[in-house]
Amino acid sequence: MLGDITLGQFYPTNSIIHKLDPRVKIMIALLIIVGLFVADSFYAYLLCTLFIAIAVFLSKVPVGFIFKGLKPLLFIMVFTAVINVFLTDGRTLFKVWFLRATYEGVIIAFVMVLRLFLLVTATTLLTLTTSPIMLTDGIERLLKPFNAIKVPSHEIAMMMTIALRFIPTLLEETDKIIKAQSARGADFTTGSILKRAKAMIPILIPLFISSFKRADELATAMECRCYKGGDGRTKLKVLKCEKRDYIALFSIVILLILIIFLNIFAG
Amino acid sequence: MSIEVKNLTHIYGKNGPYEKVAVDNVSCTFEDGEFIGMIGHTGSGKSTLVQHLNGILKPTEGTVIYNGIDIFDKNTDLRKIRQEVGMVFQYPESQLFEETVYKDIAFGLNNYGIKGDEADIKIHNAAKMVDLDYDLLQKSPFELSGGQKRRVALAGVIAMEPKVLILDEPAAGLDPAGRISVLESIKNLHLTRGITVILVSHSMEDMAKYASKLVVMNKGKLELTGSPKEVFKNQKQLFEMGLDVPNMCKVLAKVRALGFDVPESVFDVEETAQVLCEILRREKC
Amino acid sequence: MIKTQNLFYFYQEQESDNKTQVLKDISLDIPKGEFVALLGHNGSGKSTLARTFNAILIPEGGKVYVDGLDTSDENLLYEIRKKAGMVFQNPDNQLVATIVEEDIAFGPENLGVESKEIRKRVDDALNAVGMRAYISHAPHMLSGGQKQRVAIAGILAMKPECIILDESTAMLDPSGRKEVMDTIKKLNHELNMTVILITHYMEEAAQADRVIVLDEGKVVMDGKPDEVFCQVDRLKELRLGVPEVTELSYILKQKGVDLGDGILTTDDFMDRFKAVIGK
Numbered sequence: 001m002l003g004d005i006t007l008g009q010f011y012p013t014n015s016i017i018h019k020l021d022p023r024v025k026i027m028i029a030l031l032i033i034v035g036l037f038v039a040d041s042f043y044a045y046l047l048c049t050l051f052i053a054i055a056v057f058l059s060k061v062p063v064g065f066i067f068k069g070l071k072p073l074l075f076i077m078v079f080t081a082v083i084n085v086f087l088t089d090g091r092t093l094f095k096v097w098f099l100r101a102t103y104e105g106v107i108i109a110f111v112m113v114l115r116l117f118l119l120v121t122a123t124t125l126l127t128l129t130t131s132p133i134m135l136t137d138g139i140e141r142l143l144k145p146f147n148a149i150k151v152p153s154h155e156i157a158m159m160m161t162i163a164l165r166f167i168p169t170l171l172e173e174t175d176k177i178i179k180a181q182s183a184r185g186a187d188f189t190t191g192s193i194l195k196r197a198k199a200m201i202p203i204l205i206p207l208f209i210s211s212f213k214r215a216d217e218l219a220t221a222m223e224c225r226c227y228k229g230g231d232g233r234t235k236l237k238v239l240k241c242e243k244r245d246y247i248a249l250f251s252i253v254i255l256l257i258l259i260i261f262l263n264i265f266a267g
Numbered sequence: 268m269s270i271e272v273k274n275l276t277h278i279y280g281k282n283g284p285y286e287k288v289a290v291d292n293v294s295c296t297f298e299d300g301e302f303i304g305m306i307g308h309t310g311s312g313k314s315t316l317v318q319h320l321n322g323i324l325k326p327t328e329g330t331v332i333y334n335g336i337d338i339f340d341k342n343t344d345l346r347k348i349r350q351e352v353g354m355v356f357q358y359p360e361s362q363l364f365e366e367t368v369y370k371d372i373a374f375g376l377n378n379y380g381i382k383g384d385e386a387d388i389k390i391h392n393a394a395k396m397v398d399l400d401y402d403l404l405q406k407s408p409f410e411l412s413g414g415q416k417r418r419v420a421l422a423g424v425i426a427m428e429p430k431v432l433i434l435d436e437p438a439a440g441l442d443p444a445g446r447i448s449v450l451e452s453i454k455n456l457h458l459t460r461g462i463t464v465i466l467v468s469h470s471m472e473d474m475a476k477y478a479s480k481l482v483v484m485n486k487g488k489l490e491l492t493g494s495p496k497e498v499f500k501n502q503k504q505l506f507e508m509g510l511d512v513p514n515m516c517k518v519l520a521k522v523r524a525l526g527f528d529v530p531e532s533v534f535d536v537e538e539t540a541q542v543l544c545e546i547l548r549r550e551k552c
Numbered sequence: 553m554i555k556t557q558n559l560f561y562f563y564q565e566q567e568s569d570n571k572t573q574v575l576k577d578i579s580l581d582i583p584k585g586e587f588v589a590l591l592g593h594n595g596s597g598k599s600t601l602a603r604t605f606n607a608i609l610i611p612e613g614g615k616v617y618v619d620g621l622d623t624s625d626e627n628l629l630y631e632i633r634k635k636a637g638m639v640f641q642n643p644d645n646q647l648v649a650t651i652v653e654e655d656i657a658f659g660p661e662n663l664g665v666e667s668k669e670i671r672k673r674v675d676d677a678l679n680a681v682g683m684r685a686y687i688s689h690a691p692h693m694l695s696g697g698q699k700q701r702v703a704i705a706g707i708l709a710m711k712p713e714c715i716i717l718d719e720s721t722a723m724l725d726p727s728g729r730k731e732v733m734d735t736i737k738k739l740n741h742e743l744n745m746t747v748i749l750i751t752h753y754m755e756e757a758a759q760a761d762r763v764i765v766l767d768e769g770k771v772v773m774d775g776k777p778d779e780v781f782c783q784v785d786r787l788k789e790l791r792l793g794v795p796e797v798t799e800l801s802y803i804l805k806q807k808g809v810d811l812g813d814g815i816l817t818t819d820d821f822m823d824r825f826k827a828v829i830g831k
Contacts, residue, residue, distance in 0.1 A: 132650045165650045168692040173361070179323045180362040183354040184423060185346055185378030202374065205364035209409065214645045221646035224606060224638045225659040225706060226630045232664045236657035236671060309695060309725045414594060440641075440722045442594045442752045444791040469725050472796065509727055514796040514818065521822050525829075536796055540803040543825070547809055550829055 011128040016244060017059035018129045022138030024245045028252045029126045035252075035259050036115050044259045045114060051255050052122055059129050069124045070117070077113050084109035132164040141239060154230025162218070170211065177206050270297040270320055270352075270431065270463070275329035277315050289315040291487035292329070297431075297465060302457050304478030304495070305467045308509040312487040313467050314357075317433050320465070321345075321352035350379055353429030357436045359420035360413070368394075368411070368419050369404040375427045386426075393426035397452045414445035421449065425456065431463040432456070438473070450477060475499065475513040475533045483508070495533045515539040522546065553584040553619055553714050553746045554605055554636070560613030561600055561769075574600045576769040577614070584713065585744040587737070589757035589777070592766035593791040598750050601766065602716050605748065606636040619713060634663065637707030641719040643699035647691040652683065652702055655691060659710040670709075677705035680743075681735050697728025701735055708739070714746035715739065721751055733759065754781070754795045758816040765790060778814030797821045 039045055056066065090104030140157035147153055181202045188199045277290040290312045297303055307313040318324040319331055322338050322345040330339045338348050365371035372393055376386045394404060397418040403411065408419050434453065438446040454477055457464045468474060474481060474495060481498040483491040485508045491498050499512045502520060515534050523529045527546050534542060561575040574597045582588055592598040603609040604616050607623040616623045618632045640646050649655040653674050660670045678684045681701040691699055700720055707715055717736065721729040733756055739745040749760060757763050763780040765773035767790050773780050781794045784802045801815040811824040
């Protein structure tokens with residue numbers, strides 16, 4: 001019932017993309033987002049598309065699997081496209097009722113959808129090729145320099161880990177509670193919005209209560225295993241940058257330089 | 268009047284990376300008034316199967332006929348079926364949510380428009396059925412002990428007066444006294460109201476004690492059905508499925524292997540002692 | 553290994569000043585390497601008692617010593633928890649990480665153990681509980697018995713001397729229970745680990761070296777399994793049971809067939825039965 005969520009799901013293969021240092025992957029993902037917003041020419045977009053396409057190819061993750069994660073965003077993409085096609089000023093392409101589609105609108109719509117598409121593909125690829133634990137590890141290390149300005153990097157990472165650990169458990173639990181209340185004749189699908197919102201109470205309250213109970217038990221279990229915050233903690237796996245990580249970083253920097261170069265000279 | 272499972276197949280995550288056939292073309296019939304015990308290793312598909320009996324899960328293929336009505340037919344009102352086929356899930360106390368025990372037990376009844384005095388009588392009857400003190404009814408369910416919460420959750424389903432009651436491991440995690448209390452309530456319900464009970468359990472001793480018919484699932488398929496006596500005869504087959512037989516069956520099988528004449532039946536501790544005494548008496552003569 | 557002296561513990565009732573006595577004057581001595589089963593019906597105080605053993609709860613009267621360390625001394629807290637690890641009832645609510653090996657590493661990471669040493673401890677712990685093949689699995693994909701074995705491994709990686717299982721088999725199916733029992737018996741035999749097992753299953757308690765029964769916060773029975781389980785009527789009074797074969801031999805004895813005391817397993821029973829019948 002609630003099991004079809006791809007975003008944030010790790011797809012294990014033994015590819016070079018999987019083996020990259022998570023810090024490097026997060027940085028690349030951030031930089032490509034920057035690149036996409038800076039890009040202002042046809043060739044710049046082509047380069048970005050190419051860069052992401054190569055990354056997808058190297059990751060050995062089936063293309064269909066990535067597209068499955070894009071499905072929920074289909075509506076937003078179509079919506080963006082329609083808005084842009086009809087609400088941009090310019091030469092008239094065709095008319096529907098009082099709405100006027102323009103040539104400029106079509107081009108902007110295309111660019112917007114492509115940008116959105118590449119953005120989501122890039123971030124999906126990051127989560128598909130990086131195990132949650134590596135991801136949080138990477139975030140923790142990247143945030144560490146900010147400890148000085150009171151950013152609790154360890155606590156943020158710990159919370160993320162626990163959230164990731166308990167998402168499947170809580171989904172299962174939600175599923176079970178919905179089933180149990182349906183078996184007692186609860187009806188979640190008919191009636192007014194208010195009635196439906198009220199129908200959620202028998203699901204939400206048990207879910208909250210069990211979550212608090214879980215949190216309490218987990219806290220005790222963590223204490224039993226000598227957890228006392230981030231100070232003095234060591235790690236099973238120490239992150240270390242290798243040759244491939246430097247190559248990856250180098251290529252994203254080149255890409256960014258090219259995009260800026262194209263903006264100045266081809267734009 | 269009966270529940271008839273027809274060529275039922277259920278596949279989780281069909282066509283996905285984690286596709287799993289949980290129930291594989293199962294057909295069986297549960298007659299009115301039976302006390303059915305369903306056993307099987309974890310992952311054998313027994314929980315999945317029973318969740319089809321009141322339409323909580325939709326089959327991938329096949330269907331369930333309840334008293335002649337195809338419950339997965341488009342025109343069938345599933346909520347009406349669920350009123351007659353009650354279901355108690357594993358650790359049902361996690362479904363409690365109301366301010367008082369009374370209101371929580373009333374939840375199911377209210378959903379079917381049963382209110383006021385009529386509901387009041389049913390709530391009190393249900394509380395009595397599961398041995399719940401009336402003065403607990405006005406307490407918050409979250410203040411109760413684990414065993415009491417379990418009984419409140421049970422009462423919430425029993426109050427709806429279902430004609431069929433499905434229970435998935437109703438005694439799991441309780442202490443010995445709590446186990447007995449819950450199982451005896453179910454037995455009394457079966458005897459006094461004559462309802463059909465379908466009990467999923469891992470405890471072979473409980474099965475031997477309460478069930479009139481056993482259904483054994485293995486790897487999504489129906490492996491054995493019959494009276495406890497018939498099913499527990501197949502010790503070797505059950506062991507191979509990762510299941511057990513009641514302790515007393517083991518003892519009697521070993522005595523039988525020594526060459527003594529032991530009747531083929533399922534006995535509790537008391538009866539086993541009787542059988543062994545007779546053997547000893549005969550031998551001593 | 554664990555020693556309690558005149559231990560008292562109270563529970564503050566909500567909405568009133570009443571204090572309920574949960575543990576009353578408990579003095580116990582559990583030597584190193586012993587496998588102890590702690591029995592008692594719900595509310596008898598057995599979980600509370602177990603929680604004083606690794607300083608989750610501090611006694612309000614009397615003392616608890618773990619390997620000579622006083623649990624009321626705050627400076628010794630982590631030293632004590634390292635020595636006495638605890639596994640809980642719900643396997644889902646004690647695993648922290650999203651991958652098995654990372655979860656097992658959690659304890660040693662907290663203790664500041666070096667990476668190389670953590671790696672070794674994780675591998676050793678996984679081998680000890682027979683979960684090596686699941687090293688990179690996600691915990692939520694494992695069965696209940698497997699999750700509990702991972703939880704045990706997580707404790708082992710801290711190199712404890714004592715492991716406390718608080719109803720850790722209660723939510724498991726029979727094969728999961730057997731997995732956990734086999735694992736802790738192995739730890740007890742091979743590593744001479746002190747084991748304290750809280751359980752509702754009499755068949756499990758029968759496998760221990762010693763059985764302690766609590767009722768109303770007091771120790772009411774304490775002895776070898778055969779000494780405790782032969783008191784069938786007394787145990788029933790305490791709302792507990794006995795293993796079925798033990799009950800069988802008890803009934804036979806009443807009927808005039810004495811197979812002797814201390815029958816705890818089917819094999820025991822058959823041996824005595826054969827002896828009596830002359831086969």
